[in-house]
Amino acid sequence: MKLAPPAQIRHNGHAHEARLAVPPAELATFDFHTVTWQADGFGFDATTGEFFTASPTALIVMQSLSEKLNRQQILERITSTFEVARSTAERDLESFLAELTHLGLTKEVN
Amino acid sequence: MNSSPIIAVTGLHRGENPQPGSAVIRSLRRVYPELRIIGLVYDSLESGLFSEEDAPDAAFTMSYPGAGVEAFWQRLDAILEIERFDVLIPCLDAEMGPLVDSPEKLRERGIHVCLPTAASFQCRDKSKLSELCERTHCRTPQTIAVNDVNSLHQAAATLGGNVFVKGRFYEAKRALTPAAREAAYWHMIEQWGAPVLVQENVEGEEYNVIGLGDGRGHILGSCSMRKMLLTASGKGFGGMVVRDPQLDAIAQSLIAELRWNGPFELEFVKPDGPRGEYCLIEINPRFPAWCDFPSTLNCNLPAAALELALGWQPREPLRRPSPGKFFIRHAIDMTGDIRDLAALTTTGQLIRQAHEPIAQPAFAHNA
Numbered sequence: 001m002k003l004a005p006p007a008q009i010r011h012n013g014h015a016h017e018a019r020l021a022v023p024p025a026e027l028a029t030f031d032f033h034t035v036t037w038q039a040d041g042f043g044f045d046a047t048t049g050e051f052f053t054a055s056p057t058a059l060i061v062m063q064s065l066s067e068k069l070n071r072q073q074i075l076e077r078i079t080s081t082f083e084v085a086r087s088t089a090e091r092d093l094e095s096f097l098a099e100l101t102h103l104g105l106t107k108e109v110n
Numbered sequence: 111m112n113s114s115p116i117i118a119v120t121g122l123h124r125g126e127n128p129q130p131g132s133a134v135i136r137s138l139r140r141v142y143p144e145l146r147i148i149g150l151v152y153d154s155l156e157s158g159l160f161s162e163e164d165a166p167d168a169a170f171t172m173s174y175p176g177a178g179v180e181a182f183w184q185r186l187d188a189i190l191e192i193e194r195f196d197v198l199i200p201c202l203d204a205e206m207g208p209l210v211d212s213p214e215k216l217r218e219r220g221i222h223v224c225l226p227t228a229a230s231f232q233c234r235d236k237s238k239l240s241e242l243c244e245r246t247h248c249r250t251p252q253t254i255a256v257n258d259v260n261s262l263h264q265a266a267a268t269l270g271g272n273v274f275v276k277g278r279f280y281e282a283k284r285a286l287t288p289a290a291r292e293a294a295y296w297h298m299i300e301q302w303g304a305p306v307l308v309q310e311n312v313e314g315e316e317y318n319v320i321g322l323g324d325g326r327g328h329i330l331g332s333c334s335m336r337k338m339l340l341t342a343s344g345k346g347f348g349g350m351v352v353r354d355p356q357l358d359a360i361a362q363s364l365i366a367e368l369r370w371n372g373p374f375e376l377e378f379v380k381p382d383g384p385r386g387e388y389c390l391i392e393i394n395p396r397f398p399a400w401c402d403f404p405s406t407l408n409c410n411l412p413a414a415a416l417e418l419a420l421g422w423q424p425r426e427p428l429r430r431p432s433p434g435k436f437f438i439r440h441a442i443d444m445t446g447d448i449r450d451l452a453a454l455t456t457t458g459q460l461i462r463q464a465h466e467p468i469a470q471p472a473f474a475h476n477a
Contacts (some may be wrong), residue, residue, distance in 0.1 A: 046433035047357075048315065048380075049336030049350035104384035 032062040033105045057082060061096055065106055072095075111196050111220065115420060118189075118221075119166065120150045121201030122158030124399070127345055128439070130201040132158035133402035135166060137412035140405055141425055142313060148195055153453035160444035165264070171458040175204040182208055183215060190219060192459065195418050197222045199397075199412065203279035204302070206395050208229065224372040226395060226421040233368055234274065234309050234393040246363045249389040251310040251379075253332075262295050263288060265308040274309045277302035282344065312389045314381035316345065319344060319361045320417070320426075322411045325371030329362060330418070331411055331428030333404035338436060349400060350436040360388055373397045373415055400437060407431035415470055 015090040029036055035052065041059050043052040055064065060081060064074040071093070078089045100106040117138065121129035135147050135158070148341055149159060149166035152174060158164055170189045171459050173181040183207075189195075191279075198221050200209055209216065210224065210231040216223055225231075233242050236253060243250040254265035266273050266285070274296035276282040279302045283294040291308075298306045321332030332355055340347035375394040380386045401412055408429040454460045 044434055047352055049338070049355040049433070049436075051350075091337040 030063050030066050032066045037062060038097065058093075058096065062100075066101075112147065112194065113143070113199065115196040115222075115238075115433075116146045116148060117197045117199065117416065118148050118150050118199060119193040119199045119207060119305065120152075120172070121450045122149050122151055122166070122169075123156040123166075123200070124158055124327065126341065126398035127343060129158075130397045130399045130401055130429060131157075131163040132161060132198075133399055134199055134201060134397055134412045136164045136402045137405040137410050138416060139164075141410055141413040142416075148189075148193055150189070150198075154451055156420065157444055159454075159460065160446040162455075165462060167271070167462055169460045169462075176248060179208045181444075183212075186219070194220070196220065197416060199224070199415065199419075201396055203394065203396065224415040226301065226325075226368070226371045229393055230368045230370050234395060236278070236371075236392055239390065239392065242364070242367065243390055246360075246367050248360050248364060249387050251312045251389060251391065253307050255305040255307055256295075256308075257267050259292060259295060262291055262306065262308060263412070266291055269308060269310045270313045274307075274311055276307040276309055278305060279376050282309070309391075312377045312379045312381060312391075314386055314389075316340075316346070316391075317352065317357060317380060318349070318387065318400075319357065319376040319378070319405060320374070320401055321361065321365065321376075322373055322414050323365045323368070323370030324418070325388040326367060327366035327369050329365050331363060331404075331414060331430075332358075333407070333409050333411075333431045334358070334361070335400070335436075336401075339438065346400065348436065348438040351433050353430070353433045357388055360390070361431045362364070364390070368393075372418075373401070373411060400439075403437040404431050407435055431473045 029038055034047050036044045037043040037054065037059060041054045041056065043054060045051070057078060060077055061074055064077055069077070075086070075090060075093060078084065078093065079086055082089070097106065119131045119134050121131035123129045124132050131149065137143055138147065138155065147166045149156070149169035150172045151159065151169050159166070159169055166442070170192070173185045175182070197211070198216070200206060208402055210228050213225070232238065235410065237255040239250050239253060248432050252269055254268065256262045263355045272286060273291070274282045274293055275285050275298060277298040281301065283297070285291040285294045295306050316337040317334060318337065319332055319334045322383055324330050334352050334354065335349035336352050337346035337348070338350050339346070341347050349474070357378070364376065373396055375396070375398040377391040378388045379391055379392065380388050397412060404411060405413070409431050410426070411428070414424060414428055450460055
């Protein structure tokens with residue numbers, strides 16, 4: 001599993017590498033930073049006019065962050081949603097959170 | 111005044127660098143479909159003359175701005191003898207100076223306009239932008255006006271070498287080398303006259319705000335967009351509506367300071383990154399070529415400008431376009447007729463006739 005950075009536009013379908021273990025809880029539209037994300041992974045920033053796509057896992061992480069979940073809770077949500085080893089999910093989550101921090105989209109997550 | 115006002119519009123060429131006139135006509139006809147509109151053109155091949163949807167009802171050739179202000183007013187008088195129009199919506203930068211400087215000449219001729227005062231107009235001049243931005247706490251790239259080649263190179267060195275060389279009224283060329291700077295300098299001198307502006311290059315996303323000022327410091331309506339597609343010369347070929355309170359506040363502050371009356375376009379660059387701040391590149395004292403796009407979203411600024419010029423009550427409120435709406439420009443071919451070209455070239459005027467209906471081939475065959 002590899003989490004896609006939120007600013008990456010994907011057209012080749014590689015965003016869906018992780019297999020869903022259970023259908024994800026219905027994702028309503030949510031705001032993360034200045035971007036409004038739809039359940040299908042399309043994000044639009046009304047202040048800059050930029051638009052993005054994100055993988056289902058990246059979407060879950062950003063939604064979790066918008067709900068103020070901590071690192072453990074996010075990990076729980078990922079592993080209960082996708083068929084993925086906990087260690088793999090943990091490593092990819094770290095990498096994704098570091099990228100979000102680098103982009104100035106989130107602060108350190110507990 | 112005519113019983114139903116007649117409107118004159120300039121800048122009808124929608125070529126590589128589209129002029130705004132045809133978009134203004136299209137917007138006016140969205141609200142006032144019966145309006146008689148005449149085009150004032152500088153070239154008989156201005157593409158808007160041949161459009162099925164945006165063409166004026168009549169057109170007259172104008173004298174080139176290079177012929178001087180007197181020639182401009184003389185030609186305008188000659189046109190008024192043939193067709194007395196009531197409102198003028200100028201759409202080209204080079205026309206603005208003479209009109210803004212002589213409101214009494216417009217009044218004498220019974221021509222209504224929606225233009226800024228000469229003082230407001232001067233304050234937004236490219237060479238004065240840094241003073242305006244200092245007063246309004248807005249960022250702007252350092253700009254130096256030059257009148258000779260030595261000063262050009264000195265200015266470029268002061269600004270770090272990576273600069274834009276800009277025409278007094280229009281056009282900008284990025285120039286990294288002394289040779290490129292000189293070529294751009296002479297081009298601007300030839301096209302637009304002195305001075306030439308040397309501007310620090312700020313890289314980032316480009317944002318534009320179109321709006322209409324009421325002359326008392328308020329914005330009657332506006333639309334902000336990020337340029338999504340750019341032509342080789344940096345013109346926006348597509349744009350996405352945005353809504354950023356920070357951008358709105360800057361626009362409001364600039365227009366309040368200028369007490370701007372009439373249409374405007376503010377051009378900004380925002381450097382990438384979370385700390386990037388909007389940097390004002392220039393203020394265009396007229397509608398831009400994309401002014402019909404907000405009109406499709408119930409923000410018809412040309413119609414509002416017409417109402418303002420005539421002192422009419424606004425026909426409909428100006429709505430704020432929603433973020434996420436976007437435009438993409440679509441170039442198509444226009445069909446012209448040599449007779450139209452002949453009329454404009456020989457007599458300087460073109461009165462459009464109703465087109466002859468073309469028999470539908472399938473129908474004709476069956477008959």
